[in-house]
Amino acid sequence: MFRKVLVANRGEIAVRVMRACEELNVSTVAIYSEADKDSGHVRYADEAYNVGPARAADSYLDHEAVIDAARKADADAIHPGYGFLAENAEFASKVEDAEGITWIGPSSDAMESLGEKTKARTIMDEADVPIVPGTTDPVTDPEEVEAFGEKHGYPIAIKAEGGGGGRGMKVVWDESEVEDQLESAQREGEAYFDNDSVYLERYLENPRHIEVQIVADSHGNVRHLGERDCSLQRRHQKVIEEGPSAALTDELREQIGEAARRGVAAAEYTNAGTVEFLVEEAPGRGPDEPLGPDANFYFLEVNTRIQVEHTVTEEITGIDIVKRQLRIAAGEEIDFDQEEVEFDGHAIEFRINAENAAEDFAPATGGTLETYDPPGGIGVRMDDALRQGDELVTDYDSMIAKLIVWGEDREECIERSLRALREYDIEGIPTIIPFHRLMLTDEEFVQSTHTTKYLDEELDESR
């Protein structure tokens, strides 16, 4: 096991990783930008190094500054958290090449191959993981799209090869839009991802978004830790994640979990990762019942990092995923079989963003945490790096905390979440806590029949 780990991140995930280190008697090193010199993750660490000014590109994203800090601290590993450099294959490769410093994550090769969507689709297809019907090679001219449309029908999704997350997808509803949409997909791919390669998929109109947590070691052991349902999104920003998915039957759960394991093994992936799927109701079945055994699921993409919502899986399985990451990176074998992974109860994670939901979720521009009274009690977990009196740092993303609630079933989880959200008292900055309270009483959410489009349609309509 490592002696000392540098956490190349900030906020709640930095503290989360440091807590795992503490439990393994590993000492912790924080890095911080000028804007974060009084931040919670700096307070928590055994030692801290300034890596530059507030601008992320000059601090948290500065490869050399981060590796220099690890050198100065004599750290023997780096954990990237999520965001920042977590999925940067070039940085991972630099850490792999840095003598005496271990990268806590998948190999840069695995990140590279899964980061390129067409390569990822080919790997999955060869591992018998269902992929959305489409092309595994890039397309370049309108005739190819029209031919695809002839064969598979419309709508068609045109996706940037370097895309992922919420970006890089154009929907073509009929042949007349092909030329313009292909053009703009290529242009955006070039602009955002420095890669104008695009590929095609049949566009699924009302999918659920299910993701499967994976852990894999360097001895060939691959386990799935169940699924999370992330269908409640706002403009591709997840706000509430939960598990298990109320929409899946046990049979479908097993199929999706095994598909994720096969795909990850085929990609020679190690450490923690998430395989995302789109699940489409079989034609003719109503939206308000669990997906039937003939529902279809399709591979979407792999997230080659620990995710914000990994906590949901931890609460249901009792497995500490971050400690598992450290142990896998240190060369340990996974010491449990797939059959030993148990799923108990239901968990929901609420992202606490410093945003004003009444102003279309505009991020807060500043403020002081005059009051910070997080909830507690049975089944309530708070992951944050905050204390009363903290100044809000607005240079990075707006998520300042996560509230994770566990209940014996989804109903108890919702009741307990309402109780916890009533207790949660933050004064001095706006947050989306009122939005979460509202969401929990929303009919569609309670019935769990919402799909990925629900929020955008609902909130846009209500505006």
Ligand SMILES: Nc1ncc2cc(-c3cccc4ccccc34)c(N3CC[C@@H](N)C3)nc2n1
């Ligand atoms: N063929 C096909 N059909 C429907 C899709 C619908 C989405 C999608 C659209 C809107 C919100 C979403 C939320 C979670 C997951 C996917 C979505 C989608 N995404 C959104 C960003 C990227 N991660 C992939 N790809 C899709 N692909």
Ligand SMILES: [Ca+2]
């Ligand atoms: Ca190394």
